[in-house]
Amino acid sequence: MMVPSTGALFVAALAVCHAFAANPEITPAPTPTQALDPRAAGASGTPILSTLAYPYTALPSQVYPFAVLRGPQFGYNQCGAANATDSANCQTLVLNNASDFCLWGSPTKQGTIGDIEARVVSYCTDPKWGGRPIPAGAIHGVQFMRTSAYIQMVGFIDNTALNLLSDDSGGELDPHGADLQGNPLGGVVYSTDPAFSPDGGVTPGQVMNWNFFVGSNTFCFKLCYNNITSPDYCENRYDLIGCEYNMPNALATSTFESCDGDVQTPVGTYTTGGQTITWRMPDPLVGDPPYTPNIPASRDCQTYSSQDLFANLAGASTSASASATGSAGASATAGGSGSASRSASGSGASSTESSAALRAVPILSLSLGSVLILLGGMLVGAVSLF
Ligand SMILES: *[C@@H]1O[C@H](CO)[C@@H](O)[C@H](O)[C@H]1NC(C)=O
Numbered sequence: 001m002m003v004p005s006t007g008a009l010f011v012a013a014l015a016v017c018h019a020f021a022a023n024p025e026i027t028p029a030p031t032p033t034q035a036l037d038p039r040a041a042g043a044s045g046t047p048i049l050s051t052l053a054y055p056y057t058a059l060p061s062q063v064y065p066f067a068v069l070r071g072p073q074f075g076y077n078q079c080g081a082a083n084a085t086d087s088a089n090c091q092t093l094v095l096n097n098a099s100d101f102c103l104w105g106s107p108t109k110q111g112t113i114g115d116i117e118a119r120v121v122s123y124c125t126d127p128k129w130g131g132r133p134i135p136a137g138a139i140h141g142v143q144f145m146r147t148s149a150y151i152q153m154v155g156f157i158d159n160t161a162l163n164l165l166s167d168d169s170g171g172e173l174d175p176h177g178a179d180l181q182g183n184p185l186g187g188v189v190y191s192t193d194p195a196f197s198p199d200g201g202v203t204p205g206q207v208m209n210w211n212f213f214v215g216s217n218t219f220c221f222k223l224c225y226n227n228i229t230s231p232d233y234c235e236n237r238y239d240l241i242g243c244e245y246n247m248p249n250a251l252a253t254s255t256f257e258s259c260d261g262d263v264q265t266p267v268g269t270y271t272t273g274g275q276t277i278t279w280r281m282p283d284p285l286v287g288d289p290p291y292t293p294n295i296p297a298s299r300d301c302q303t304y305s306s307q308d309l310f311a312n313l314a315g316a317s318t319s320a321s322a323s324a325t326g327s328a329g330a331s332a333t334a335g336g337s338g339s340a341s342r343s344a345s346g347s348g349a350s351s352t353e354s355s356a357a358l359r360a361v362p363i364l365s366l367s368l369g370s371v372l373i374l375l376g377g378m379l380v381g382a383v384s385l386f
């Protein structure tokens with residue numbers, strides 16, 4: 001199974017700890033007054049990534065050049081068609097609609113999100129945004145959804161198209177992170193969606209709060225409107241329970257659509273017996289969450305063919321028969337991965353909900369948390385900083 005047991009994860013976390021610091025000692029959890037990790041950003045010279053705002057046209061070459069904590073950032077933020085190559089290290093990501101979007105992926109071949117979360121770079125369908133090109137035939141279904149509080153994009157993409165190991169179960173990325181420097185450090189997200197664009201849809205506007213899961217040949221990406229902070233639909237404390245809970249959706253393999261939809265119930269919240277309950281995710285996760293998420297209603301869906309949306313991807317023009325073969329093989333792969341994760345989650349999702357089952361496991365977040373706990377610099381309660 002791709003999702004390791006929590007026991008295995010803990011052992012893996014300890015192994016990483018030992019790599020970082022020989023003979024760590026377990027110290028008692030600090031009291032709540034010590035809750036602020038002294039090594040989180042926020043002091044002078046260490047800005048909190050999610051507070052750094054720039055017009056798209058005035059981005060500095062690096063938004064996080066600070067050599068503190070995990071800094072400076074790996075890549076750069078001035079990105080454009082001129083450098084949209086396979087080796088681009090662009091960390092400005094643009095997500096507009098079902099055909100025009102970028103995703104975070106590995107800067108090196110065979111990466112795993114756990115290892116490269118601080119250094120991910122953008123991969124795009126359009127060279128205009130300066131990311132590495134997403135190859136033709138790699139995307140096997142997408143759903144773009146606009147709601148009153150966020151836009152959301154979910155899809156199936158071959159892990160390898162983002163330079164991830166083919167069996168990486170992935171993880172979660174957001175502009176916060178335990179130390180508030182973000183994953184990736186210096187990563188900024190923009191959209192031309194009218195909810196963000198300063199000029200009604202031409203120039204991308206910055207998205208201050210977002211979260212993203214990728215792994216198991218699946219991704220989900222939510223861009224929360226800047227004017228809606230409560231409830232926080234881009235909550236990032238539920239990073240071990242994947243797209244199924246964080247962005248419940250009914251995406252089916254080989255379906256390409258763009259819809260309007262209702263907002264979801266915030267992750268962790270559910271009602272039972274007329275009572276609304278907020279469940280907090282334990283870390284490490286033990287067992288399944290105590291509820292099955294509801295999939296929000298969607299309406300006015302426009303449906304497309306893959307060809308309609310992605311005819312311009314790198315390699316797409318080589319031959320028509322190649323693309324036909326590619327998509328047949330592809331849907332088998334995506335379906336297989338979907339059903340594997342579905343049986344892992346045991347949530348009994350229907351056959352059209354295969355993407356919903358991704359259980360992303362951010363191995364580095366876990367091990368970093370454990371390192372901090374072992375070094376006495378952070379308590380379990382400080383998980384709220386994630
Ligand atoms: C990338 O290309 C754009 C123009 O397309 C340019 O403005 C930017 O400075 C370049 N960035 C780097 C890092 O070369």
Ligand SMILES: *[C@@H]1O[C@H](CO)[C@@H](O)[C@H](O)[C@H]1NC(C)=O
Nearest residue numbers: 096097098099100192258309
């Ligand atoms: C996405 O936006 C681009 C312009 O940014 C537009 O050309 C394209 O038609 C849009 N695609 C969809 C599916 O809305």
Ligand SMILES: *[C@@H]1O[C@H](CO)[C@@H](O)[C@H](O)[C@H]1NC(C)=O
Nearest residue numbers: 148194195196225226227228
């Ligand atoms: C928040 O912004 C969205 C997108 O621009 C807009 O549609 C909505 O009316 C705004 N909501 C509030 C409560 O201001």
